[in-house]
Amino acid sequence: MTEQRIGTDEWVEQHEARLATQSELRELVYGFGEQLPLWGRLGLLLLIGLFVPVLTSNPFHIRIAATIALMATLGVGLNVVVGYAGLLDLGFVAFYGIGAYAYAYLSSDFTGVHLPTLLTIPLITVLGAVVGFLLGLPSLRLVGDYLAIVTLAFGQIFVQLMTSLTRVDLSWVPFLTTDGPVNLTRGPNGIIELDSISIFGFVADTLTENYIIRLVVLILVLLFVHHLNNSRLGRAWRAMREDELAAEAMGMPTRLLKLQAFAIGAAIAALAGTLFAAEQKAVFPANFDVTLLITLYGVVVLGGLGSLPGVLLGAVIMIAVPEILRDIELASLLFYVGSVVALIGLIKPRRLVGLLLLNVAIIGLLVQVIAESIWPDSLAELPSVASVFPEFSVSIRFVTAIIDSLPEIVTSIVRNWLAIPVGNQELIGNIALAILIVLILIASRIKQTTQLLITLVPTMYLLALVWEIRLSGQESVTRLIFVGVVLIVLMIYRPHGLLGTQRIEIV
Amino acid sequence: MNGHDKSATPLLRLTDVNTYYGQIHILQDVNLEVYPGELVCLLGGNASGKSTTLKTILGLVTPASGTVEFAGEEVQHRSTSYRIERGMAVVPENRRIFADMSVDENLQMGAYLRNDKAEIEQDRERVLELFPRLRERLNQLGGTLSGGEQQMLAMGRALMSRPRLILMDEPSMGLAPLLVEQNFQIIREINEQGTTIFMVEQNANMALSIADRGYVLQTGRIVLEDVAENLLQNEQLRKAYLGR
Numbered sequence: 001m002t003e004q005r006i007g008t009d010e011w012v013e014q015h016e017a018r019l020a021t022q023s024e025l026r027e028l029v030y031g032f033g034e035q036l037p038l039w040g041r042l043g044l045l046l047l048i049g050l051f052v053p054v055l056t057s058n059p060f061h062i063r064i065a066a067t068i069a070l071m072a073t074l075g076v077g078l079n080v081v082v083g084y085a086g087l088l089d090l091g092f093v094a095f096y097g098i099g100a101y102a103y104a105y106l107s108s109d110f111t112g113v114h115l116p117t118l119l120t121i122p123l124i125t126v127l128g129a130v131v132g133f134l135l136g137l138p139s140l141r142l143v144g145d146y147l148a149i150v151t152l153a154f155g156q157i158f159v160q161l162m163t164s165l166t167r168v169d170l171s172w173v174p175f176l177t178t179d180g181p182v183n184l185t186r187g188p189n190g191i192i193e194l195d196s197i198s199i200f201g202f203v204a205d206t207l208t209e210n211y212i213i214r215l216v217v218l219i220l221v222l223l224f225v226h227h228l229n230n231s232r233l234g235r236a237w238r239a240m241r242e243d244e245l246a247a248e249a250m251g252m253p254t255r256l257l258k259l260q261a262f263a264i265g266a267a268i269a270a271l272a273g274t275l276f277a278a279e280q281k282a283v284f285p286a287n288f289d290v291t292l293l294i295t296l297y298g299v300v301v302l303g304g305l306g307s308l309p310g311v312l313l314g315a316v317i318m319i320a321v322p323e324i325l326r327d328i329e330l331a332s333l334l335f336y337v338g339s340v341v342a343l344i345g346l347i348k349p350r351r352l353v354g355l356l357l358l359n360v361a362i363i364g365l366l367v368q369v370i371a372e373s374i375w376p377d378s379l380a381e382l383p384s385v386a387s388v389f390p391e392f393s394v395s396i397r398f399v400t401a402i403i404d405s406l407p408e409i410v411t412s413i414v415r416n417w418l419a420i421p422v423g424n425q426e427l428i429g430n431i432a433l434a435i436l437i438v439l440i441l442i443a444s445r446i447k448q449t450t451q452l453l454i455t456l457v458p459t460m461y462l463l464a465l466v467w468e469i470r471l472s473g474q475e476s477v478t479r480l481i482f483v484g485v486v487l488i489v490l491m492i493y494r495p496h497g498l499l500g501t502q503r504i505e506i507v
Numbered sequence: 508m509n510g511h512d513k514s515a516t517p518l519l520r521l522t523d524v525n526t527y528y529g530q531i532h533i534l535q536d537v538n539l540e541v542y543p544g545e546l547v548c549l550l551g552g553n554a555s556g557k558s559t560t561l562k563t564i565l566g567l568v569t570p571a572s573g574t575v576e577f578a579g580e581e582v583q584h585r586s587t588s589y590r591i592e593r594g595m596a597v598v599p600e601n602r603r604i605f606a607d608m609s610v611d612e613n614l615q616m617g618a619y620l621r622n623d624k625a626e627i628e629q630d631r632e633r634v635l636e637l638f639p640r641l642r643e644r645l646n647q648l649g650g651t652l653s654g655g656e657q658q659m660l661a662m663g664r665a666l667m668s669r670p671r672l673i674l675m676d677e678p679s680m681g682l683a684p685l686l687v688e689q690n691f692q693i694i695r696e697i698n699e700q701g702t703t704i705f706m707v708e709q710n711a712n713m714a715l716s717i718a719d720r721g722y723v724l725q726t727g728r729i730v731l732e733d734v735a736e737n738l739l740q741n742e743q744l745r746k747a748y749l750g751r
Contacts, residue, residue, distance in 0.1 A: 248588070
């Protein structure tokens with residue numbers, strides 16, 4: 001043990017070591033990243049991105065990749081406002097919408113204007129910055145929650161306006177002859193049949209072409225924001241986020257700094273909006289609803305506020321995971337693996353997890369035997385486990401076949417083990433769910449290990465039962481529950497996000 | 508360091524300053540002057556208006572009436588960043604360093620309004636010479652420093668703007684007695700190197716031991732003004748603040 005330096009206590013001494021243990025994941029990503037120069041990292045990203053359409057021609061997969069690229073771009077923009085400048089902006093999606101609608105007005109038969117893409121995109125980006133700047137002005141005096149409320153209202157106003165500006169009286173405008181009210185937005189029907197992006201005669205008609213454009217824009221935006229963060233402006237933002245008064249006392253023009261953050265974030269959002277509108281070839285007010293805002297905040301917070309690799313990781317998880325969960329068997333596998341992982345985290349010493357699972361398995365078999373003897377014929381007939389196994393052939397294909405059908409095998413094993421009733425599934429499922437909630441509440445209050453283990457045995461059994469007969473069939477609901485649970489658990493264990501740094505507070 | 512030239516223009520002059528927080532009248536006709544090269548302290552108990560005076564000087568609060576002159580120029584309607592640019596710097600109460608930024612970055616933030624790279628580097632070197640402890644911790648995050656080190660960092664950060672006047676808000680707050688003494692020696696040293704210092708302090712004894720002159724503030728009014736030695740002898744003051 002080294003001698004302690006004067007003026008530092010143990011806590012300060014161990015600071016570096018603590019950081020290291022807390023963020024192995026961060027170290028892994030950054031440790032690898034630091035060995036590559038910036039262009040190398042971005043090049044690698046481009047390469048991985050370009051590999052997607054090579055690897056798969058399934059439009060569903062390319063759609064996911066394209067959505068991830070778009071969400072990541074938006075996330076990078078939001079990260080400037082929330083992560084760097086520390087402004088809780090809940091109206092961010094409106095700038096995305098403004099960009100999309102501006103594109104619709106400048107490139108469709110609705111207005112009859114068809115500007116070349118190379119002109120519209122810079123124009124709309126600048127427009128986004130200007131609108132962001134102007135809307136930042138009244139918000140300047142607001143901090144924290146108040147800023148959040150006002151910007152949230154602004155986001156909703158945008159959606160409402162786009163929905164309801166269908167009969168606007170423009171007769172007061174000079175030099176404009178209109179007969180009757182004018183339909184400015186076509187309301188919920190949206191503006192349709194927009195032009196595709198075309199650059200030097202290359203027209204991006206297909207999804208794949210649009211995906212590649214999004215990928216390139218994402219990389220350019222990342223490059224821009226990375227340099228921004230390391231600039232004087234970026235440092236000033238961080239200082240302001242830390243301590244606004246102190247930043248002001250250092251001579252930083254905090255009002256201007258906030259407006260700059262608003263404007264740059266809005267410009268990136270508007271740019272993303274054009275890409276969205278051009279690919280969808282239409283814009284609807286519903287595209288810019290609160291759901292998108294929540295997903296976006298999920299992207300930024302999950303990855304870690306202020307971290308660019310974090311935004312990318314956040315976008316991949318927030319977009320890809322719900323898509324993966326559409327596959328019921330895969331969702332089930334994730335559910336069971338997740339439950340076991342949660343148990344491993346919950347129970348110390350860890351070897352007791354094995355004991356617990358063994359007990360759960362035995363209880364399950366007992367329940368089945370009892371249920372079968374009391375109510376013969378009332379249990380669901382299930383395919384035997386052997387029937388879902390792939391045919392045996394000693395070759396490399398066997399391994400991949402196992403991996404491919406792993407979700408199916410696991411689900412089938414669990415379903416055979418559970419006593420699943422034929423009729424009244426909904427009622428039984430609801431009762432089981434109610435008991436399950438009570439059991440979880442009880443378990444969360446128990447400190448003693450033995451009692452906890454005893455409570456967890458029926459809890460785990462009911463968990464599997466509820467999943468199988470009540471949840472796994474309703475993928476749309478389950479997906480959201482799943483994502484919610486993942487987010488909650490993650491925020492408990494890593495409040496600073498996957499790749500974020502832990503904030504230090506001076507008390 | 509006592510013989511300032513009264514005929515010279517004061518570096519800082521407050522004339523009949525009245526400051527309000529809403530309806531509450533905080534500063535009432537405050538007059539004070541700080542001459543170039545001086546170390547002046549403003550003493551006063553809790554809620555006497557010390558910090559408000561400092562905020563008025565810095566422009567974080569705008570006075571309802573009266574003038575704030577800095578280097579011969581009226582600045583009461585100017586922004587904080589303008590005043591910093593003209594040569595003010597502040598060591599805020601409770602240090603207020605940027606916790607998530609490294610020691611080095613904290614220092615760079617002090618030079619935010621400067622563009623002269625070579626000279627910024629010079630000043631950084633000077634600060635690190637003055638506070639060798641900061642050099643050891645250059646890449647450590649500000650928030651992980653001990654209280655005394657944070658105070659050093661706050662002072663170093665203020666020096667980085669190469670100020671003509673440093674405003675200090677309670678530099679002794681929350682520090683161990685030994686560190687307080689050490690810090691006041693450094694403040695004295697900075698002053699002797701030519702930087703004018705205006706310090707707000709509750710620890711009257713300590714402040715007066717290094718100051719040239721002092722003002723005493725009571726419920727928003729200046730009630731006493733004298734050279735430091737006389738104030739140390741003053742019966743009233745000793746009863747009120749020195750506790751003996």
